[in-house]
Amino acid sequence: MTEDSETSLCQLNIQKVCPLSSCRCGTMSDKRQRARVQGSWAKPLPRPAGQTALAPNNHQSKHVNPGPASWGSGPQTTSQTFEFHQPIKPVRDVPTEKVIELRLLPGFLPPEQADWMFSKLLAELPWSQKTNYKHGESYQEPRLTCWYGELPYTYSHSTMAANTQWHPLLLTLREAVEQMTECSFNSLLCNLYRDGHDSISWHSDNEASLGAKPTIASLSLGDTRVFSLRKQPPPEENGDYTYMEQIRVPLSHGTLLLMLGATQDDWQHQVAKEYHDRGPRINLTFRNIYPEPEAHRPGTKLQFTANRP
Known part of the structure; x- marks a missing residue:
């Protein structure tokens, strides 16, 4: 058999196996052969000579110059030039010096005397729950109070009426506090x-x-x-107390605390809730009260009147 006859026989066999003239059996055969030889790492067939690469994507700019590798993806644009400017520091006023003073006198009253006074005041003072107002809504104070003084006392938009009928024990305590502190007081909350x-x-x-x-x-x-104090923030903090100094003072039975100077101007204080067993506590705050300034709304803070004409 000649070479020409062998070629004709091969073409005849191919037509018998795959009668379609435009079939891709040859291509599939090549892929199967490469898979058998190279496994899953088979590489694509080499590109025939003279075949050009695929045309670039129409969405990509033809004028983008390839730049060095970067962390970003997609075409790289020309870097923008920035000019450094020194940050401008806000003008801040130097705060005026404020002198505060706290005096803590533990054991001001002996324990036995303090026990007797506590029981008597707990049973005999005219305790009541005061109604306050906040944002136009009323609420009951989470404590009981009573007031002694020749003048009424207004805070949180609620007024406590004047009361000159001091309990005799309170008069005794006021005298003892005045002797110890060398200060005089005309009222008591x-x-x-x-x-x-x-x-x-x-x-x-x-x-x-x-x-x-x-x-x-x-x-x-x-x-x-626990009696807590926190410093008032400067105006630029916009009422944020996050980074302001705080003090916690446990006030025990018979302890006297004296607050003087700019303590009320520069600090706030509180007695926070405690979610474990606590017995009753009485707090007597001796102070001086004066008639309200002329044309002044009762209970308004003092600093609000400083800028009045």
Whole structure:
């Protein structure tokens, strides 16, 4: 058999196996052969000579110059030039010096005497729950109070009526506090915290009726509660207390705390709720109260009147 006859026979066999004239059996055969020889790592067939690469994507710009490799993806654009400018520091006023003073006198009252006074005041003072107002809504204070003084006392848009009928024991305590502190007082706000759920929120005793830089003597009787103070933030902090200094003072039975100077101007204080067993506590805050300034709304903070004409 000649070479020409062998070629004709091969073409005849191919036509018998695949009668379609345009079939891709040859291509599939090549792929199967490469898979048998090279496995899953088979590479594509080499590109025939003279065949050009695929045309670029129509969405890609023809004018983008290839740049060095970078972390970004897609075509790289020409880098933009930036000019450095020194940051401008805001103008800040130097705060005026404010002198505060806190005096802590543990054991101001002996334990036995403090026990007797606590029981008597708990049973005999005219305790009541005051209604306050915040954002136009009323709420009940989470503590009981009573007031003694020749003038009424207004705070949180609620007024406590004047009361000149001092309990005899309170007059005795006022005299003892005045002798120890060398200060005089004409009024008294009494607070009764019945348990750990009673509290008083952050505030300053800076109503105009208390005068400038008031002196307040705070006497604690009963269970120990934490008295917290925090510094007022400067104006540029917009009322944010996050980074302001805080002080925590446990006030035990018979302890006297004296707050003087700019304490009420520059600091706030609170007695926070405590969610574990706490017994009752009485807090007596001796202070001085004055008639409200002329044309001044009762209970308004003192600093609000400083800029009045």
